[in-house]
Amino acid sequence: xxxxxxxxxxxxxxxxxxxxxxxxxxxxxxxxxxxxxxxxxxxxxxxxxxxxxxxxxxxxxxxxxxxxxxxxxxxxxxxxxxxxxxxxxxxxxxxxxxxxxxxxxxxxxxxxxxxxxxxxxxxxxxxxxxxxxxxxxxxxxxxxxxxxxxxxxxxxxxxxxxxxxxxxxxxxxxxxxxxxxxxxxxxxxxxxxxxxxxxxxxxxxxxxxxxxxxxxxxxxxxxxxxxxxxxxxxxxxxxxxxxxxxxxxxxxxxxxxxxxxxxxxxxxxxxxxxxxxxxxxxxxxxxxxxxxxxxxxxxxxxxxxxxxxxxxxxxxxxxxxxxxxxxxxxxxxxxxxxxxxxxxxxxxxxxxxxxxxxxxxxxxxxxxxxxxxxxxxxxxxxxxxxxxxxxxxxxxxxxxxxxxxxxxxxxxxxxxxxxxxxxxxxxxxxxxxxxxxxxxxxxxxxxxxxxxxxxxxxxxxxxxxxxx
Numbered sequence: 001x002x003x004x005x006x007x008x009x010x011x012x013x014x015x016x017x018x019x020x021x022x023x024x025x026x027x028x029x030x031x032x033x034x035x036x037x038x039x040x041x042x043x044x045x046x047x048x049x050x051x052x053x054x055x056x057x058x059x060x061x062x063x064x065x066x067x068x069x070x071x072x073x074x075x076x077x078x079x080x081x082x083x084x085x086x087x088x089x090x091x092x093x094x095x096x097x098x099x100x101x102x103x104x105x106x107x108x109x110x111x112x113x114x115x116x117x118x119x120x121x122x123x124x125x126x127x128x129x130x131x132x133x134x135x136x137x138x139x140x141x142x143x144x145x146x147x148x149x150x151x152x153x154x155x156x157x158x159x160x161x162x163x164x165x166x167x168x169x170x171x172x173x174x175x176x177x178x179x180x181x182x183x184x185x186x187x188x189x190x191x192x193x194x195x196x197x198x199x200x201x202x203x204x205x206x207x208x209x210x211x212x213x214x215x216x217x218x219x220x221x222x223x224x225x226x227x228x229x230x231x232x233x234x235x236x237x238x239x240x241x242x243x244x245x246x247x248x249x250x251x252x253x254x255x256x257x258x259x260x261x262x263x264x265x266x267x268x269x270x271x272x273x274x275x276x277x278x279x280x281x282x283x284x285x286x287x288x289x290x291x292x293x294x295x296x297x298x299x300x301x302x303x304x305x306x307x308x309x310x311x312x313x314x315x316x317x318x319x320x321x322x323x324x325x326x327x328x329x330x331x332x333x334x335x336x337x338x339x340x341x342x343x344x345x346x347x348x349x350x351x352x353x354x355x356x357x358x359x360x361x362x363x364x365x366x367x368x369x370x371x372x373x374x375x376x377x378x379x380x381x382x383x384x385x386x387x388x389x390x391x392x393x394x395x396x397x398x399x400x401x402x403x404x405x406x407x408x409x410x411x412x413x414x415x416x417x418x419x420x421x422x423x424x425x426x427x428x429x430x431x432x433x434x435x436x437x438x439x440x441x442x443x444x445x446x447x448x449x450x451x452x453x454x455x456x457x458x459x460x461x462x463x464x465x466x467x468x
Contacts, residue, residue: 032082038063054079058280128207131464132158132439133457134338134393135446136211140164140180144401145447147185150197153446156461159207159293159336160446161247165237166217173226175212175233198242207291210237211247219254221274230278235285245291246282255300255322257309264308264376264384267325276329283333293336295395295442296323298344302369304384306348308377324376324384331387338393338442341366342405350374350431357405363415364428367394371432389435395442398449398456409459412441420467440464
């Protein structure tokens, strides 16, 4: 998501790899799994033993003792006693030298979790409308669109993403959010008024989320310490403002794949695995009502059809496709994935043709890839599975001032009609067929939409409601 119109493009370099050990999956018998090793890396569903018990990892972990970290909110699940001869500890090769900017060194520290006694915001379990209208509210900064009070956001917006929560530094993991100062934003409400307005929105069934990142908020969770700070600080913001969840809007150099990290199903890059772990911890903390949305750019998702990181299939930028392992690992937790179909270069679709912004064709081709799935970097043995149709929306600028790639309402609605009903598709035939539960539309931004007389909202809310 962008505060300004221009997409900044910069080359990113990260070179690192480390040995990853995946423990043997436990069998139905009670034999002990290989003994836990502090130096080994374990991924989700790996099994290890310690002290006569088997433990299963809930997410990526290293150096976290299962005998200590197996409480309700911790990384390990205690599977109970095991017997027989304990298998030997895995051998772990020494870590290779790595770039200091993306270090896979993970110190043994507390898992990113909340104590069961910690007070958290009660998040009601409630669904979204079948076809939702999603928008970003400039809450923490000013630009030419003007400030909009939370209480004045029209009821048509089903998800309101607060832009933005940003870190104190790129690698701290410490996320902060505050209202735009009155000196920058004339008409800004008081914090008490803001809190009351959020409460009223939620009582009306709307979802209010903290959007983390944005164009200026680079977030690189290079260590478990940063991961844990992320969970603590984001939880504090959710609790303070009474929010429904988070929107992950990592841009720029936030996500980048280390050299040798070529399998999106089993990522090894710390900034990737720590983000996955952190989000899973937040979901575990707040439960089934936790709303998770993501707003990656096409470069980080659909470009993965051609290139994945700087791996062996021709990619030159280690950020190419780097959202794919995050989306895949969290596919059971994602409420809505709405890729930014703007500020984008031409991207190859499943028809092996390049598609450019500016019309229905781009929205159809880019969204179809997420619904149908696609081989990553042309490797047919490494296919990214499509997501459920109710998890997918697409993002479009609300006006010509909001971002490159503005499409008039008729073109946006042509794309949605094609994806939902399989008609009015023009020259592109969706591989995913019809998708009647397609979730809806996201826009950057609610403020810019107001500035331009609510064109996006007034055009698309009744259209979405009429889809049935």
